[in-house]
């Protein structure tokens with residue numbers, strides 16, 4: 486059957502709800518995306534019904550499965566202006582019916598595109614939060630604060646709750662070319678209306694203080710980065726921003742404000758996700774639900790430790806890398822291969838050891854198609870610590886070897902000096918003996934061959950120490 490002859494064009498009002506209404510019956514009937522073209526109402530396309538008989542159903546009658554994580558992310562992607570987004574969303578939703586783990590498959594073209602659009606919309610949302618500027622106008626009903634802003638994507642609805650929270654007691658309106666939103670403090674609700682052209686926004690800056698106050702309230706001193714500010718808003722626009730008068734004062738106060746912000750921040754921890762039963766199979770199952778920090782959001786899966794449940798020797802690395810993240814196994818990438826070589830030189834059989842990481846999800850930044858390792862923050866290391874402690878309690882190793890600063894900090898606290906303490910047998914409540922040493926990836930990253938050789942010797946010598954310690958006891 487020729488699918489193009491049967492292809493149906495459906496016009497979608499540019500909202501996620503409209504798309505959802507349109508695809509619900511299609512999905513229930515199991516209609517394959519190849520028979521459907523979902524186009525924006527404003528695209529100029531003409532709606533068409535199936536020319537001949539409807540396409541064969543591929544899943545009619547079966548229960549439709551729509552993961553919540555997909556809905557949350559699709560709501561964001563729907564705000565993108567890319568005309569192909571509706572078809573992409575339906576294709577993914579259709580494919581999710583037979584492959585529930587599809588969204589974890591980074592190498593899939595649809596999933597990669599989904600992530601790209603999501604990233605761009607989130608970035609635009611962030612810009613809108615930062616750069617909307619209100620002006621005061623007097624009305625019969627009193628003061629009214631108005632802003633006109635042109636986002637790259639249709640993010641007004643996503644952004645509105647942020648402003649409602651910030652300016653809960655004021656009457657304000659944000660207009661964009663697509664839509665407007667109005668907040669009435671007495672009603673305590675957002676009302677959406679159609680968009681307006683720029684010329685309808687007030688032109689006089691008769692009350693810039695509000696903007697200054699607002700800027701002070703959202704200014705995040707922990708992230709003051711002039712390069713980032715330049716990239717968000719080109720310098721040529723800076724002179725028009727009243728908040729720049731405020732900036733020097735804010736920068737002076739930044740240090741104190743960082744401390745206050747840190748003390749107010751909810752503490753990240755995996756503690757409530759770690760079950761009371763610390764047996765390895767139970768922990769390994771439970772860790773998939775962990776949301777103890779933000780790292781679960783982008784990684785493919787948590788990577789739990791591997792090895793015998795009663796291993797005498799445990800290695801703790803930093804976090805999974807790209808290969809480990811995809812495969813769900815620790816130390817199988819380049820650093821793992823180097824560790825294998827060094828273990829065999831130190832006469833340690835890796836299969837008799839338990840190998841894990843201090844942080845269980847892969848942290849990275851995307852550069853094109855590549856995922857580049859990023860160091861976990863101290864807060865993320867300590868958030869993940871309950872899993873590590875539970876693993877140690879389950880395995881009860883005689884010797885723990887911390888590979889690198891992250892693992893060492895996780896067990897000994899953030900002031901631990903790796904180069905000062907490496908090569909010693911340390912006392913710890915977690916195991917009879919703990920040895921801290923370098924991470925193999927530090928050797929792989931060294932650009933100076935001489936330095937790399939030195940580091941390799943240090944790591945090998947520490948592994949020999951662990952090996953000798955084990956032999957003494959056996």
Ligand code: SF4
Nearest residue numbers: 755775777778846869
């Ligand atoms: S990194 Fe650790 S604490 Fe954070 S989500 Fe993953 S398992 Fe949980």
